[in-house]
Amino acid sequence: MKSLGKALAVTLLTICYIGTNSGVSIADETPFKDVLSNHWGYSHIQWAVEQDVVEGYPDGTFKPKRTVTQSEFLTMLIRAANPKVIPDDSSTTPWEEPYITYARNLGWKATSPKKKLTRGLAAQLLANATGKNYDLKDSIQYMLDLGLAQGISGNNIESYQANQEITRAEAVALIERFSMKYNELHNVSPSLEIYSHADLFHKYTNSTYHFRLEIPKSWDTRYEVRDQSVGNSHHLNFVNTMTQGTLFTISVWSKSDWAEQEEEIKGQIPAVQVGERGNQVYVFHTPTDVQYDPSNDNAKNEYQGMFLDVQNIKSSFQISDK
Structure with missing residues (x-):
């Protein structure tokens, strides 16, 4: 089973990987003497x-x-x-x-x-x-x-x-x-508006694996879900349709398989258990590889703009009876 864990981690690390030889270019040194490369900003x-x-x-x-x-x-x-x-x-x-x-x-x-x-x-x-x-x-x-x-x-x-x-x-x-x-600035109405959470999100319900999420309405037509099986586990990859890059993955495991593989998987990819249902364990993780062509500014902005939403989507995870 250890070999399965290693193979699975490699599979998850390479899902929809784009541009193997085109990493993001970052200067080795900051031009400012009071902003070192380990500064959070x-x-x-x-x-x-x-x-x-x-x-x-x-x-x-x-x-x-x-x-x-x-x-x-x-x-x-x-x-x-x-x-x-x-x-x-x-x-x-x-x-x-x-x-x-x-x-x-x-x-x-x-x-x-x-x-x-x-x-x-x-x-x-x-x-x-x-x-x-x-x-x-x-x-x-x-x-x-x-x-x-x-x-x-x-x-x-x-x-x-x-x-x-x-x-x-x-x-x-x-x-x-x-x-x-956003790539443009907007006028505002002189009348005060009331914000509603429902203005930004809609419910995504997966009846096969019994969970739901809040997905931004701005994602409509810009993503698809791809179900991938590896061994006895299932991996639902939420993919940006423009870049074909994975934004996040929800993996569904049996409790026994996850208990055996958890330590090895977490040692290789960022994976967090977000729920349980019966004998199933749900694990949320994000890519560790570049998921767009860094030389394409449109693709980079498209992917990064959507990726900003991922933490909120993760927080919205709920088990569903449907």
Whole structure:
């Protein structure tokens, strides 16, 4: 049985693997002396600089812990989504005025440009950028459900800590995630809207294996489920139809087989047991390989934008009687 476990892990690792010789190119060293390669925001900062969303300081630092103003955040966001909308004119006084005017013309909550930006207002501005006019709590829940933001100590409104000021590293991380899902900025209605969780998700029910999930409505027509059998286990691969890359897998095992194989499988792939039904064990795992062609920006954005939803989908797993 040990050989089965090893073979199974290899199979799961290579499901829909794309581009064996085309890994993502990442610089060996950061251009900033205060952002080492092991900094949690390293890749986000690299992205922001490469996309001309933000710059470092003349002394060679980025100052990732420095808090940002509303003006600075709006400037980053507008540059990321629509870099040509504001002419590059250093003579503008004050420099941020064109960005503030642009945001206000779209109906966004750009209230106090010079003030430090809180996590709550950042959520509202990002919700505005998607075309939604929600209050503070609805904006935060909307961002959490979209997978664009995370709480500090949990994934709920309270743990999001809306009043905490946001840092430069946090700002570019939020904006990069936004850019994975959205490539344009939207107007908002002057009327306050009410957010409903059902606006974003629909129920996926698998009657063969008796479980259900909440799948984002934005995934409609963009994924399919492929049932693969390996030995006595079944593996339901949720695949992005554009890249043919696996987004996540739910494996269904017998309890005895999982008990025997669990240690070996977990040693090779990220696998988490999410439920049991009778003699069945359900295991959730995500790919460890690149699932898109890194040289194709459309494919990369398509896959990464959907992958942001995977943790929320995992949290929604439930056993079903159907």
